[in-house]
Amino acid sequence: MSTARLIRIVSCNFELNGNGDYEAWLAMQQRLAGLRPTILCRQETFGYAPTGRGATLFGESKRITKLAGDLGPGKHATALYYDPKVFDQLTLWDTEWPGWLLHPTAMTLRVRGTQDVDVVVGCAHLSYNSATKRVAEAEDLTRLADRVETYQSEGGSVKRKLPVLALGMDTNSYIDPARLVPGELPIPRLEEIKDPPHRAHRSYEIAPGERVMDSRPDRTLLTAGLEDVARHVALLPGGPGLAAVAATVDECDTHGPAHRVDRVCSTDWLLPAVVHVEVVDMTGLSDHHTVVVTYDLDTVIDLYRARFALTT
Template sequence: MSTVTLLCWNFENNGKSDSRRRRAGDEKLKALNPDIVFRQELWDADANGRTIFNDQARALRLQGVLGESSCTAVFFNPAKFSVVRDWSQSRGPHWVLPPTALTLRYEDAGPEALPFNAVSYHLNYASATQRLLESEWLTTWADKGWSTADGTHVTLPAFLAGDNNSYPTPGGPGDPALPDLASIKNEPHRLHRSYAGPSGTQVPDTRPDAAFRMAGLKDVALYWATAPHGAPAALSRTVNACDTHGPDSRVDRAYLTPELLPAVLGFEVIEVDEDLSDHHILRFTLDSDQFAGVLARGATGEPG
């Protein structure tokens, strides 16, 4: 069976400003044989004419688009995908760390098939209010219109993956519980990961997850963990517990539009050593024939 592999990783400070560590991270990603990589924290990758970024693309054997200020990037396999549109974003009131958003064509689906949107994002670290604003804007990529060859207006499928700096509402066995805020020893971080609930009491921030779900997006890990053929381990932590930041959490997540769910073959969290990064790697795979079929049917106006 032919597959498409997608990875998401907040690789801490792009190797913590250490070229050897950065290369080790790139080699780890390459060994997972990805077709699309959603990356966050590529600080300084744009310096000197994007020398570092271009070196990383070569290391991965992929092409890539680096977002503004090296906040995010999307890499892709040029043998399978091509860029239809680059939705470049700038810093502003609705983006502290701008996302990288591309419309990609899956070549194996054929020239008449729909393209799809692929978005790498990194929600704000310190403000629950800002995160909600950013997540609301991110849902616009699940609502991008497209005119098919016969003039039918349809909505493009979409993948969104990144660091949410907030929690999902636990949805299945093994999903990390929401933290008791008092267990977060660092008081500023306690504020950063919470918001004032209806009673005025601070509660853990789950609002980005709620916004994505309200917009119809599906948490891939939750889908796979609760599917009859799936695996509960899909809900594994993506960030380890620590004294200052509280318990294990699943702050890194991937979402997709529901017509893509039948193509999902698996989801897992690949843990990495804390010396390499403070976040683990998400890997999810698609059945390439099912994926191509969803895109082809979408171009005829049929449901995925």
């Protein structure tokens, strides 16, 4: 596998975007810049806006990380950045979908130096309090895997269903227990969550008085061909193993045991391009740790061209 061009997808939920503490905000921007992201998926970007002081702060975040980017609609609670030296933005999606409190951000990007290697990237923050909303939101996110574009070829027009290179999320829910990596932290049990509201937030009733922990978004995205990248890498011989599926939220009184709610998903046929996944400890900066996924860009291009029978 070529390692000539590695790209890094970083997914970070920064608690309340620093909650008005500029020094904490600046420290996080500098930490993220140090991770050298090619694509940065940010959740809880409260305080950013298209105009005014919020636009100034958002612009400063782009300057520090040396990335271009856009905010999601509505409350502007998600943002998606990309390296303009690596990608050109073709489309900023309209994701003002009904039913979302914190709308996602999505783009179609073209790999620079190619004529038509186009991929979808997204950033999402699923509902923290409603399992019913989360499954509906995950169903909405399957739209990212259903993008069909028309291209002109020597034989006429052809249609392609574009792959999702990366969807970075705070899912506020769990991995399907049947798909845990051997040795991965187990899904919390309902009785381990001491805070009653959070018991309701993280589970749903399947019969009167019987509740199960919520992993429906995970299964919904998998059904749409969007695979949990960390799980894939953890199972590779010689890979990072359990480090790839480390907890992204530490144990606490409200949420119970440590668990992995922050994830990056990718269209399954792009998985051979993933070379590494790590969870970066953000203790002291945020209540979530950050997921970093490294792809071999040349392999992404090769897989894309093979999939659609393209010449170089």
